[in-house]
Amino acid sequence: MASPPTLPISAGQSQQPIATPAFRAFISRLSDSVRHGFSQRRPWLELIDRTSFARPDSISEAASRVRKNFSYFRINYLALLASVLALSLLSHPFSLLVLLCLLASWIFLYLFRPSDQPLVLFGRTFSDRETLGVLIVLTVVVIFLTSVGSLLISALMVGLAIVCAHGAFRVPEDLFLDDQEAASTGFLSFLGGAASSAAAAAAAVPAVAVRV
Numbered sequence: 001m002a003s004p005p006t007l008p009i010s011a012g013q014s015q016q017p018i019a020t021p022a023f024r025a026f027i028s029r030l031s032d033s034v035r036h037g038f039s040q041r042r043p044w045l046e047l048i049d050r051t052s053f054a055r056p057d058s059i060s061e062a063a064s065r066v067r068k069n070f071s072y073f074r075i076n077y078l079a080l081l082a083s084v085l086a087l088s089l090l091s092h093p094f095s096l097l098v099l100l101c102l103l104a105s106w107i108f109l110y111l112f113r114p115s116d117q118p119l120v121l122f123g124r125t126f127s128d129r130e131t132l133g134v135l136i137v138l139t140v141v142v143i144f145l146t147s148v149g150s151l152l153i154s155a156l157m158v159g160l161a162i163v164c165a166h167g168a169f170r171v172p173e174d175l176f177l178d179d180q181e182a183a184s185t186g187f188l189s190f191l192g193g194a195a196s197s198a199a200a201a202a203a204a205v206p207a208v209a210v211r212v
Helices: 011-038 061-071 074-090 093-111 128-144 147-169 180-183 187-203
Strands: 119-121 124-126
Touching: 061 074, 061 147, 074 093, 074 147, 093 128, 093 147, 124 128, 128 147
Parallel strands: none
Antiparallel strands: 119 124
């Protein structure tokens, strides 16, 4: 009896799952960084303690309060900004869908696409430079030339206004902030830790090469 014919498998199909471990490692490290950041948040009851609110006597005092409160409640403030941004996007499903499509394009067409697997769309092969250029132009168009950009800017302005108002009226005398701790675990270091984790995840799989 003759053996059944073997179905041919193209190289593109066999190499497609290569990007999956890098994407999973990226999501895992990013979620770990977010959980680590939220573990450093202050109690929310301390944030809204009504007995600690008072009107500042001058603009300089208000600015000093904002600086001290941001150093102490930085994770809470970031969570508040993210909540305002999420509520704004949920109230505009079309903008949320556009941003998700844009993010998916960056992830699957450039960041976690194997370097030895060219991008073929509509019968045309795109190089890495061409793919990057198209994605940059698409991002600029979506962010700056549509209602998505104005929605993001409005949400961020509302969130910053809430944070500044709270920081100006919250008296920081009862807060015990270690300056050395604030310098080592501040806002920029939190973002830097997430970025380094993402870079390590991308470097974990040799198939995902660094592109120009």
